[in-house]
Amino acid sequence: MRSDREGHVYPSYRVRANRALAAQYLQSQGAAVDLAEVPPTYMIFLRGEAHGVDLFKDLDVPRRKALHGGQRYEWYAPIGWDDDIDVTARVLNVTEKSTKSGLLWIAEIAYEYRLAGSQQIALREITRIIERS
Amino acid sequence: MLNEEVGQLVFERQVSGATRDAIAMFSAATEDPNPIHVDDGFAKECGFPQVIQQGPMTTAHFARLLVERLGRQRLKVLDLTFTAPVFPHEALALTAKVAKVEDDLTLDLTAAKQDGTVTAKGFAIVSRTPARK
Numbered sequence: 001m002r003s004d005r006e007g008h009v010y011p012s013y014r015v016r017a018n019r020a021l022a023a024q025y026l027q028s029q030g031a032a033v034d035l036a037e038v039p040p041t042y043m044i045f046l047r048g049e050a051h052g053v054d055l056f057k058d059l060d061v062p063r064r065k066a067l068h069g070g071q072r073y074e075w076y077a078p079i080g081w082d083d084d085i086d087v088t089a090r091v092l093n094v095t096e097k098s099t100k101s102g103l104l105w106i107a108e109i110a111y112e113y114r115l116a117g118s119q120q121i122a123l124r125e126i127t128r129i130i131e132r133s
Numbered sequence: 134m135l136n137e138e139v140g141q142l143v144f145e146r147q148v149s150g151a152t153r154d155a156i157a158m159f160s161a162a163t164e165d166p167n168p169i170h171v172d173d174g175f176a177k178e179c180g181f182p183q184v185i186q187q188g189p190m191t192t193a194h195f196a197r198l199l200v201e202r203l204g205r206q207r208l209k210v211l212d213l214t215f216t217a218p219v220f221p222h223e224a225l226a227l228t229a230k231v232a233k234v235e236d237d238l239t240l241d242l243t244a245a246k247q248d249g250t251v252t253a254k255g256f257a258i259v260s261r262t263p264a265r266k
Contacts, residue, residue: 024162028155029193030148040196040208044189046165063167064179068188070214070255073196128214 001105003094010089013051069128077122084116103133143229150222188215213255
């Protein structure tokens with residue numbers, strides 16, 4: 001894993017919640033498809049890959065050695081269906097950890113979701129990518 | 134009404150195991166291109182016996198249950214570490230308990246398989262009921 005990518009900020013991209021995808025998202029969980037509000041975790045880092053945030057390539061993590069270590073969501077303001085959201089991804093840190101099963105490298109990447117008009121932060125999501133040795 | 138006392142159980146809910154189709158649908162809904170969720174051959178190359186469920190599906194379950202129990206407006210932070218893989222059709226018991234009562238409430242979260250294997254653990258921070266501040 002490339003520790004020199006610490007601090008790297010990707011060009012921002014714009015997204016909008018999609019009702020059809022949200023319906024699939026709820027259905028796949030076995031949940032009621034209630035689209036009154038955008039589901040709280042609908043905005044997810046995975047969508048970034050379609051917008052140029054290719055963490056596996058940029059951090060040089062082979063997919064076969066990668067694990068998803070965890071997630072953190074911080075909610076600041078509601079996101080509506082018709083809101084344009086500007087997303088910025090930043091590699092916060094890359095750390096090495098020695099475990100019983102060998103070395104692990106852990107990267108934390110933060111995604112900030114801002115309302116396009118006001119640039120008010122609505123959501124911050126941190127994802128943790130692990131590379132096994 | 135939540136009593137807001139340390140140790141109080143906020144919820145303990147069983148969620149059904151996701152089918153392979155549901156896992157594939159979650160990938161489609163989140164625009165996740167990782168084949169580890171849909172391709173057994175690739176999952177085996179990664180060291181797993183078959184495809185694995187997405188960690189963010191567990192995050193989504195917790196968020197949904199917290200919203201159902203406490204309301205969307207009270208949800209501030211949700212932070213999970215994924216500790217073991219979840220395979221198709223494996224049901225999970227999701228538990229939330231009050232861990233700290235301060236200006237906000239901190240809830241300890243655990244997801245576990247029927248054999249007791251913990252697959253995710255972490256915490257949520259939620260605002261207190263206004264009348265009890």
